[in-house]
Amino acid sequence: MKRVFWYFLALLLVMGAGNQFVFAANQPSTLVIAAPADVRILDPAVNFDNASWRQTYVGYDRLVQYDGSSTRLKPMLAESWEVSKDAKVYTFKLRKDARFHDGTVVDAKAVKFSFDRLKKIGKGPSEAFAPLKEVQVVDQFTVRFILDYPFGPFLSTLATNGASIVNPRVMEFEKDGDLGQAYLADRMMGSGPYKIKEWVRDQRLVLEANNDYWGGRPRIQQVIIRIVPESSAQRMMLLKGEVDIAEGILIDQYAKLRNEPNVTVFEAPSQLTNIVYMNNKRPPLNNPKVRQALSYAVDYQGIIKHVLQGNATQMRGPIPRGMWGYDENLLQYKYDPAKARRLLAEAGYPNGFKLKIMYADRVPTWEQEVLALQASFAEIGVKLEPELYAWPTLREKVDRADFDLSMGIWSPDYADPYMFMHYWFHSSNQGLSGNRAFYKNEKVDALLEQAAMSPSQQERIRLYQQAQRMIIEEPPYIFLYQRNFLLPMSKRVKGFVFNPMLENIYNLQNMSLE
Amino acid sequence: MQIWGFIVRRILYLIPVLIGVTLITFALSHLVPGDPARLIVGQRASEETLERVREELGLNKPVPVQYISYMKDLARGNLGTSIRSQRPVIQDLRERFPASFELTSLALLFCVIVAVPLGVVCAVKRNKLVDHLIRVFALFGVSMPVFWWGLILLLIFYVILGWLPGPGRIAMDIAAPAGPTGMYLLDSLIAGDWQAFGSALSHIILPAFCLSYVYLAIMTRMVRSSMLEVLNQEYIRTARANGLSEWTIVVRHGLRNALVPTVTILGLSFGELIGGAILTEAIFAWPGLGSYLVESIGFLDFPSIMGFTILICVIYVMVNLLVDIAYGLLDPQIRWN
Numbered sequence: 018m019k020r021v022f023w024y025f026l027a028l029l030l031v032m033g034a035g036n037q038f039v040f041a042a043n044q045p046s047t048l049v050i051a052a053p054a055d056v057r058i059l060d061p062a063v064n065f066d067n068a069s070w071r072q073t074y075v076g077y078d079r080l081v082q083y084d085g086s087s088t089r090l091k092p093m094l095a096e097s098w099e100v101s102k103d104a105k106v107y108t109f110k111l112r113k114d115a116r117f118h119d120g121t122v123v124d125a126k127a128v129k130f131s132f133d134r135l136k137k138i139g140k141g142p143s144e145a146f147a148p149l150k151e152v153q154v155v156d157q158f159t160v161r162f163i164l165d166y167p168f169g170p171f172l173s174t175l176a177t178n179g180a181s182i183v184n185p186r187v188m189e190f191e192k193d194g195d196l197g198q199a200y201l202a203d204r205m206m207g208s209g210p211y212k213i214k215e216w217v218r219d220q221r222l223v224l225e226a227n228n229d230y231w232g233g234r235p236r237i238q239q240v241i242i243r244i245v246p247e248s249s250a251q252r253m254m255l256l257k258g259e260v261d262i263a264e265g266i267l268i269d270q271y272a273k274l275r276n277e278p279n280v281t282v283f284e285a286p287s288q289l290t291n292i293v294y295m296n297n298k299r300p301p302l303n304n305p306k307v308r309q310a311l312s313y314a315v316d317y318q319g320i321i322k323h324v325l326q327g328n329a330t331q332m333r334g335p336i337p338r339g340m341w342g343y344d345e346n347l348l349q350y351k352y353d354p355a356k357a358r359r360l361l362a363e364a365g366y367p368n369g370f371k372l373k374i375m376y377a378d379r380v381p382t383w384e385q386e387v388l389a390l391q392a393s394f395a396e397i398g399v400k401l402e403p404e405l406y407a408w409p410t411l412r413e414k415v416d417r418a419d420f421d422l423s424m425g426i427w428s429p430d431y432a433d434p435y436m437f438m439h440y441w442f443h444s445s446n447q448g449l450s451g452n453r454a455f456y457k458n459e460k461v462d463a464l465l466e467q468a469a470m471s472p473s474q475q476e477r478i479r480l481y482q483q484a485q486r487m488i489i490e491e492p493p494y495i496f497l498y499q500r501n502f503l504l505p506m507s508k509r510v511k512g513f514v515f516n517p518m519l520e521n522i523y524n525l526q527n528m529s530l531e
Numbered sequence: 532m533q534i535w536g537f538i539v540r541r542i543l544y545l546i547p548v549l550i551g552v553t554l555i556t557f558a559l560s561h562l563v564p565g566d567p568a569r570l571i572v573g574q575r576a577s578e579e580t581l582e583r584v585r586e587e588l589g590l591n592k593p594v595p596v597q598y599i600s601y602m603k604d605l606a607r608g609n610l611g612t613s614i615r616s617q618r619p620v621i622q623d624l625r626e627r628f629p630a631s632f633e634l635t636s637l638a639l640l641f642c643v644i645v646a647v648p649l650g651v652v653c654a655v656k657r658n659k660l661v662d663h664l665i666r667v668f669a670l671f672g673v674s675m676p677v678f679w680w681g682l683i684l685l686l687i688f689y690v691i692l693g694w695l696p697g698p699g700r701i702a703m704d705i706a707a708p709a710g711p712t713g714m715y716l717l718d719s720l721i722a723g724d725w726q727a728f729g730s731a732l733s734h735i736i737l738p739a740f741c742l743s744y745v746y747l748a749i750m751t752r753m754v755r756s757s758m759l760e761v762l763n764q765e766y767i768r769t770a771r772a773n774g775l776s777e778w779t780i781v782v783r784h785g786l787r788n789a790l791v792p793t794v795t796i797l798g799l800s801f802g803e804l805i806g807g808a809i810l811t812e813a814i815f816a817w818p819g820l821g822s823y824l825v826e827s828i829g830f831l832d833f834p835s836i837m838g839f840t841i842l843i844c845v846i847y848v849m850v851n852l853l854v855d856i857a858y859g860l861l862d863p864q865i866r867w868n
Contacts, residue, residue, distance in 0.1 A: 049703070054826070057615050057616040057617070058616065058617055063571075063617075065571075065572070065573035139580055139583065140571065140572050140573075140576075140580065140584065141571070141572040141573030141576050141580075142573070143580075144572075144573065144576050144577065144580070147577075198617075199617070202616075202617055202618070217707050218626055218818070219626070219627075219818030219822075220699065220700060220701075220707070220816075220818055221703060241703055243699065243703065243816070244816060244818070245698050245699075245816045246812075246813040246816060246822065247678075247698070247813045247814045247816070249682050249685075249814075250682070250685060250697070250698045250814055250815070250816065253685055253686065253689060253690050253697060254697050254698065256690065257689070257690060257697065259697055407563070407565065407828070407829070408829060409563075409565030409566065409567070409569070409570060409829070409830070409831045410563055410564050410565045412565070412566075412569060413564040413565045413566055413569075414564060416566075416569075417564075449569065450576065450577070
């Protein structure tokens, strides 16, 4: 028995030696972020989800960047630019002091290389650059982009992750003509303020500051992204001070967190919209009156108040608040069961009908939202049958128009109403690519095409608003709400600026720790 | 020599088992509507891009053709490339498996150390107070949902008392031990890195305990009931009549015979836990096989799903083989053929 006691004591001592385990997040220059899942691929020409942008957006620079929390663009690698009269040629003057992490100069050749590579690889991120015909090197620090046709949103596409400027030396590591995809899958070869120091997959990814950054030495010298899948576990770590920012906390825990003395919950309206796709091809939903009726049958405020605990705003048409082109005077559907019943009767369905609605557990609040919809649709005689699907299956069924109603989310890749109007309503986008309601209206198509090609923002706003007014009368979707962006963080984190275009992305370069 | 023939025969059985399991898994995962190419190129990609990526992944061919080419690769020991991480599946599994193996082994070790004595005590002190107490403790373990239990453990030992670290495999400021096994406890011991060993050990205690509790409860009840049965046998009475000490009777003659069903449970639990500890892995941020499977399914990452299935299948067969060998060792009446 005695011997057992001594073994036990020795074990305790060893554990004590490893006892830095309550790792102080409170190191003055190390920021610790808890994230629910690890990223898979870091190549900006390949990767397509916000979670990986968190890393790559600070590892690479782009020609332009968003100004603070606004959707205005300001110079980044490009010092200035000129646009030709026909809006088909953009010429950029590059800054001369930018260097890749290995010291290579960031020049016009690197810019051309990055866009050529992006287009040749041709995966998701390249889709935003469909109108881009050619990139030309004018001189070492001047580069020219030539478009096939004028494309209003072009400049803001240059602020997306896919437009990151990659060090051309990646070609030294090319394997089987993959343009360095295998090499860049777990590395970054950019010129941004941070680089990767260590990556232990599914546990932690450590970024360290690039102290030679042209934009100045970052104050946060090290960023540790820890993978903690479970919401409550993240919350405990935040309260213990072991992490500074917790990304994966579920909405029902915020009320408690707000009372914690060392935690603030950052809150801002976002562009993440939640809508219900109505299959416009399938009766009775092919009747605009029915779609209007359903839009009037939803208790929007009830869902926002009870399911989202107030952390959302009802949409007013497709273009969300905070995006230019938003129309304050547009019709906003209100909860009005009497009117909904009347519209159903006018459409020839006084006794209602049955519909199925698809959802997935990917968005944790969807189940409750579906139940709320079920209850309010029942009031107008529409029997709603919820169907839970795995995420890839739901998407596949949406793509094939094999559904009545489906819950859906959407957030824009760049700051342009094109991301909503063209994708959601143009008939050429029918299917998963955007027009998931399978809506078709030739007049709307024409307005959208005109708006996409026009170089004038004023003109584009006018056209989009005109299209919105037509769309809202025959609503292809139920426009539910735009969610608030919520981020619980330690009070010692200073200088975080949220840009609605850059969800999950931190302005690490300008942040600091107390 | 009989045992070697037995082992070889059992390993050869693996081949038909693997063919059956891969066929079913492959068919099922490909029948589910869903397109992994979509998840790679993003939702807004054009049809041409999509078609090109499908071709790259070999998804444009008919499912039987895909299966045959998969099996051909498998025969060469190639598990394919993960769609999600674009890395060889074998590499993903090599990172995930040791974490799961370490956790499961420790959990079951703990389980045996605690459950066997408890079960014996229960049987010997049948219907006494101590028996009732232990049975309540066991019932508690079977009835508690693992996620609730895990969170409560974290709350008590990490948040309130601060005795043990929070989620994760090792402290953030300690380099992950690099070694041949991928198991942090073993690798840090091999390297003689006591700091890493201590940190890894303190990190594994809560998840291992949490994982073991359910099985501990089942096993305690199992040991108790089989001990009761054994203790009523005539040879026990004979042993008593011969005047053997109670310890010898209970442990040498009783327990050894009562262990056969326990070993069965142990083997099955191992197979179940190594790939199925999904909730425990999530709560304790433990990057094991269970969470790997869940992520792979969410992405319809066929090669990863297949790789996981094959690995678990091999483990099950191996563990059952070990269990059968153990039967023979425990009870000489059982023969290996």
